[in-house]
Amino acid sequence: MTLVPDRTSMVPPGPAAISGDDYRDVxxxxxxxxVIIAADTESGPVGFTCQSFFSVSLDPPLVAISVRRGSTTWEQIKTVGRLSVSVLSxxxxxxxQRFGRATADKLAGVGWTPGTGGPQLDGALAHLSCTVESVNDAGDHYVVIGRVTDLDARHGHPLLFFRGRFGRFHPRPTSDPTVDASGEREGGHTGWGSAAVTRRGVNRAPAEVCGAVVPA
Structure with missing residues (x-):
């Protein structure tokens, strides 16, 4: 009699389920x-805080944001088809924190300038105006691709978010004479720096913050 091996025992186990807590922690x-995503809508200017913002393409100039499904602010912006990005200092x-809360009229009392994509917040490190190229399903979020139509920037230090806390970027000392004290290189290129974070208190993820890295 020929013995047939039990091949079910040779099948490697599938990937273990990843818990939401572990995912957020890592x-x-x-x-x-x-960044603050904003737009002028039929009901007035609206905006929300977004942490999942990144460049996609240089030619054509494309950026992307990750937006939580169910965001009422995004639903308003989507109907307009254009948006602005304000990179926070x-x-x-x-x-x-303000734009991360699910409250009405978040721009009340906030300084901003009209842009081709929507409201541009005063004091931001950079502004980008975009048209919405595509909205793509991605689990419990949408990945939105925007085509950059206008942009500007100023010197300064960026706001960072790390493990549930806001902080700042500390440039490393450099001997390069073309890099100034803010970490900016003459001609618009950025010098190397340290991603050390000066913590400013724990901030739990508000309802309107988009991006999956936010602790719950």
Missing amino acids: LGRFASGP DEQHDLA
Whole structure:
């Protein structure tokens, strides 16, 4: 009699389920730069805090944001088809918190300038105006691709978010004479720096913050 091996025991086990707490803990160790996404809608200017913002392409100039499904602010912006991105400075952590809350009229009392994509917050390190190129399903989020139509920037330090806390970027000392004290290289290129974070208190993830790295 020929024995047939039990091949079911040779099948490697499938990947273990990843818990939401473990996912947040690990991804929360990736420092991100909060931005404010805003637009002019039929009901007035609206905006929300977003931590999942990144460049996609240089030619054509494309960026992407990750937006939580169910965000009522995003639903308003989507109907407009264009948006603005304000890259926050390290002095604007209060705005990151303000626009992260599910409250009405978040721009009331906030200084901003009209842009081709929407409201551009005063004091931000950079502004980008975009048209919405595509909205893609991605689990419990959407990945939104935007085409950059206008942009500007100023010197300063960025706001960072790391493990549930806001902080700032500390440039490393450099002997390069073309890099100034803010870490900026003459001509617009950025010098190397340290991603050390000066903590400013624990901030639990508010309802309107998008991006999966935010601790719950």
